[in-house]
Amino acid sequence: MAVRYEESTTPKGHPLLKMFVSGHCDLPQAETMADHITAGQKFHRQRVLVTVAPGTEYTPDARKYFPTLHRDHYAMATIVTSAVVRAAINLISRVAGGSRNFKLFTDEADALEWLDTIQE
Numbered sequence: 001m002a003v004r005y006e007e008s009t010t011p012k013g014h015p016l017l018k019m020f021v022s023g024h025c026d027l028p029q030a031e032t033m034a035d036h037i038t039a040g041q042k043f044h045r046q047r048v049l050v051t052v053a054p055g056t057e058y059t060p061d062a063r064k065y066f067p068t069l070h071r072d073h074y075a076m077a078t079i080v081t082s083a084v085v086r087a088a089i090n091l092i093s094r095v096a097g098g099s100r101n102f103k104l105f106t107d108e109a110d111a112l113e114w115l116d117t118i119q120e
Contacts, residue, residue: 008049012116016047020050021051021056047077049115079105
């Protein structure tokens with residue numbers, strides 16, 4: 001499975017959904033995010049921390065799908081160390097119009113710190 005999830009909290013105690021993506025992520029795997037963050041789900045309008053493994057590839061349908069969920073999370077920090085994957089995620093974000101509560105990081109500690117600074 002290219003996507004897995006864990007429930008957690010930020011250092012300041014905010015509810016946090018951790019998402020781990022690796023390998024080949026297609027549309028059905030991308031759609032699993034909705035099971036966690038859309039209206040009525042436990043992490044709707046909460047903080048999300050995504051860790052993307054080096055070499056991860058997204059199908060075109062998955063790349064189009066993720067931005068449709070930007071209103072369902074309060075803030076999303078994405079950790080990505082691969083320059084190629086980082087460029088792909090930046091492109092996905094720009095094409096979708098961007099979001100003030102979405103940011104890329106190379107380090108989990110920095111990502112968590114940022115998520116805790118976002119005011120509700």
